[in-house]
Structures are given as C-alpha cells and as structure tokens.
Amino acid sequence: MLKILTNPADIKGATGEIRAGGTDLHDRYRMGVSSGAIIDIHKLDFGSIIENADGSMTIGANVTIDDVGQHPKIQSGYGTLSKAANGLATPQIRWAASFGGSLLQKTRCSYFRHPDLPCTKKGNAECGGRDGQHSNGVVFDKGGCTHSHSSTLATALLAYNATIRTTQREMPIADLYGDGSAHDRDHLLNENEILTHVILPAAIAGEKTAYFRSISRFEAEWPIVECSVRLVVEDDMITDAGVGVGGVSQIPLRLSNVEAALIGQPATQATIEKAAAVSAENANPLPQSAWKVDMMIGTILQTLEMALNG
Ligand SMILES: Cc1cc2nc3c(=O)[nH]c(=O)nc-3n(C[C@H](O)[C@H](O)[C@H](O)COP(=O)(O)OP(=O)(O)OC[C@H]3O[C@@H](n4cnc5c(N)ncnc54)[C@H](O)[C@@H]3O)c2cc1C
Numbered sequence: 001m002l003k004i005l006t007n008p009a010d011i012k013g014a015t016g017e018i019r020a021g022g023t024d025l026h027d028r029y030r031m032g033v034s035s036g037a038i039i040d041i042h043k044l045d046f047g048s049i050i051e052n053a054d055g056s057m058t059i060g061a062n063v064t065i066d067d068v069g070q071h072p073k074i075q076s077g078y079g080t081l082s083k084a085a086n087g088l089a090t091p092q093i094r095w096a097a098s099f100g101g102s103l104l105q106k107t108r109c110s111y112f113r114h115p116d117l118p119c120t121k122k123g124n125a126e127c128g129g130r131d132g133q134h135s136n137g138v139v140f141d142k143g144g145c146t147h148s149h150s151s152t153l154a155t156a157l158l159a160y161n162a163t164i165r166t167t168q169r170e171m172p173i174a175d176l177y178g179d180g181s182a183h184d185r186d187h188l189l190n191e192n193e194i195l196t197h198v199i200l201p202a203a204i205a206g207e208k209t210a211y212f213r214s215i216s217r218f219e220a221e222w223p224i225v226e227c228s229v230r231l232v233v234e235d236d237m238i239t240d241a242g243v244g245v246g247g248v249s250q251i252p253l254r255l256s257n258v259e260a261a262l263i264g265q266p267a268t269q270a271t272i273e274k275a276a277a278v279s280a281e282n283a284n285p286l287p288q289s290a291w292k293v294d295m296m297i298g299t300i301l302q303t304l305e306m307a308l309n310g
C-alpha cells in the first residue's frame with residue numbers, strides 16, 4: 001500500500017516506511033530485505049534552501065543531494081558540506097536522493113542487505129558481522145553492530161555542529177545518532193517522525209575546508225574512511241576547527257580530541273600531523289579491521305593538509 005502525504009500532520013496514524021527519493025528504500029524492497037506499506041513524503045514542502053536574516057541557512061530535507069552540492073551559498077560558506085555532497089555516489093543518485101534520506105539511510109552491511117543472513121538491525125538476535133566477515137568494520141568498537149554508519153553528509157554536518165528539525169523537535173545533529181549504543185538503529189528518530197530541515201550556523205568568512213574519502217574504486221561506492229574538515233586560521237594560528245569522520249564507527253563521529261589538538265596551535269604541518277595521530281587515541285578495532293586505524297589517521301591527515309594548503 002502506498003500513501004502519498006501532502007500534509008505532514010497526516011503521518012499521524014499512518015503505518016509504513018517513509019520514502020523520500022526511494023534510492024535506499026527500493027534497493028531493500030527489491031532485495032527482499034524490507035517490505036510493507038510505504039508513506040511517500042516527496043510532495044511535502046521541505047524542498048528549499050533559505051538564507052536566514054542572522055546568516056544561518058535552513059535546508060529542507062526534501063532538497064536533493066545535488067541541490068545541496070550546487071547551491072552557491074553552500075559552496076561559498078560551507079565548503080566541506082558542498083564538497084562532500086558533490087563527491088558521493090553518482091550524479092544520478094545525487095539528482096534523485098534527498099538530503100534527509102542521505103542522513104537516515106540504512107546500513108550498507110552485507111549481512112543486513114542479504115535477506116537470509118542474521119542481523120540485529122533486521123530484528124534477529126545475532127549480528128552476523130561480529131563472528132563473520134567484518135574486515136571493513138569499525139575502528140571504535142562499542143560491542144554489538146560492527147558496521148560503520150553510511151552517511152557521508154552527516155560527517156560534514158557534524159563538523160558544522162548543525163541542528164536538525166523534525167515534525168516533533170529540534171536537536172543537534174549528533175543527537176540524531178546518539179552515542180552508538182543503540183545497535184539495532186541507524187538513527188534515533190521515532191516511528192512516524194519526519195526530518196523536515198537542517199539548520200547550519202552562520203558561515204565564517206575565510207574558513208578553510210576540505211573533504212576527502214579513501215575508497216576502493218573511483219566512484220559509485222561508499223568510502224572505506226572519509227573525513228570533513230573546517231579550519232579557521234587567524235594570524236597563522238588555528239582558532240577554530242571542525243572534524244567529522246565516517247567509516248570508523250557505528251555512528252558518524254565528530255572528533256573533539258582532534259579538534260582540541262588543532263585549536264590554539266600554529267597552522268603548520270607539525271600541528272596537523274600531531275592532531276591526526278590523536279584520532280587513534282581511543283581506537284579499539286575488531287580483529288579484522290585493525291588495518292583501518294592507519295587508514296583513518298592517513299585520511300584525516302590528508303584532509304587536514306588539503307584544508308590548510310588549499
Ligand atoms: C552506488 C551508490 C553509491 C552511494 N554512495 C554513497 C556515499 O558515498 N555516501 C552516502 O552517504 N550515501 C551513498 N549512497 C546512498 C545514497 O546517498 C542514499 O541512497 C540516499 O541518500 C537516500 O536518500 P533517499 O531520498 O533516496 O532516501 P529513501 O530511500 O527515500 O529513504 C532512506 C531512509 O530514510 C528514511 N527517510 C528518508 N527521508 C526521511 C525524512 N525526511 N524523515 C524521516 N525518514 C526519512 C526512509 O524511511 C528510509 O528508511 C550511495 C548510493 C548508491 C546507489
């Protein structure tokens with residue numbers, strides 16, 4: 001059954017999975033991993049990008065990933081977000097997929113994506129990945145799910161400490177994902193709660209930004225590790241920093257220890273090398289994912305270098 005919403009209030013009492021662009025949902029339905037009624041939200045009025053009087057930006061959840069990547073104000077003021085949006089998936093996916101769906105997509109773990117394999121996120125008691133194949137698993141193991149979160153744009157939004165708005169509340173982007181202890185969830189929205197907008201704080205003039213992904217092939221693939229960086233440099237000193245990293249944890253991570261190692265330090269190669277190394281301080285990889293610790297440090301360093309020297 002398909003219900004097409006034209007008013008967000010009509011979600012009350014509706015049953016089924018929300019569909020925006022459908023690029024993740026239909027893949028799962030086709031594979032027999034998900035099934036049942038669909039609540040389509042693409043007609044809801046969350047499809048614009050607005051610059052507010054205080055300089056902040058409000059981005060509707062139904063704008064496409066391409067809209068985000070190509071928007072001139074996002075390109076000029078929020079470089080790592082626009083670079084991440086333009087660097088993920090394929091042009092076809094970026095034209096079809098929504099900004100909201102990119103933050104709320106379900107895991108790409110191959111146990112989850114196979115209809116016959118066990119996975120806590122499909123309601124089974126067992127996590128197939130933990131005792132099985134997890135060579136592309138997390139670097140920061142919290143027990144339970146061993147697969148990293150799939151959202152590239154969440155990583156970039158963490159670097160800006162963005163706020164999200166839903167039909168029920170407003171909260172920092174980090175609270176959308178929690179601390180990673182909810183192993184059966186990809187995000188913490190309630191059933192029938194619709195993500196409506198993302199709010200970015202006012203842009204900082206002259207901010208240096210970069211996005212980099214370590215990937216096994218050039219495009220059309222989720223990265224192994226990815227990083228979003230924003231740096232504010234004044235008089236050769238780093239005065240503010242935002243560092244988000246993906247591919248290493250069950251949730252998209254903001255690395256406050258790396259940020260602390262950057263802020264107040266001279267904007268030099270030595271500073272960013274030290275800061276990148278700090279990222280591994282609390283690493284506790286899985287038996288098969290230990291190789292990703294070096295890849296994480298290298299990916300963060302590469303992104304910091306691109307931001308500083310770009
Ligand atoms: C080849 C390929 C490569 C890719 N590479 C990347 C990559 O590198 N990085 C990356 O991040 N993604 C990647 N993707 C995934 C892609 O970004 C997602 O499929 C897409 O963003 C999902 O958006 P959608 O609008 O199609 O979501 P849908 O398929 O419509 O929905 C996805 C999920 O989000 C929920 N949802 C959607 N919108 C809302 C809302 N407003 N409120 C509440 N719930 C909602 C739905 O219920 C569903 O569970 C790739 C996809 C492909 C096919």
Ligand code: SF4
Pocket residue numbers: 107109110111112118119120121122126127128129130144145146147183
């Ligand atoms: S690693 Fe996560 S997604 Fe994969 S099988 Fe285990 S619980 Fe499911």
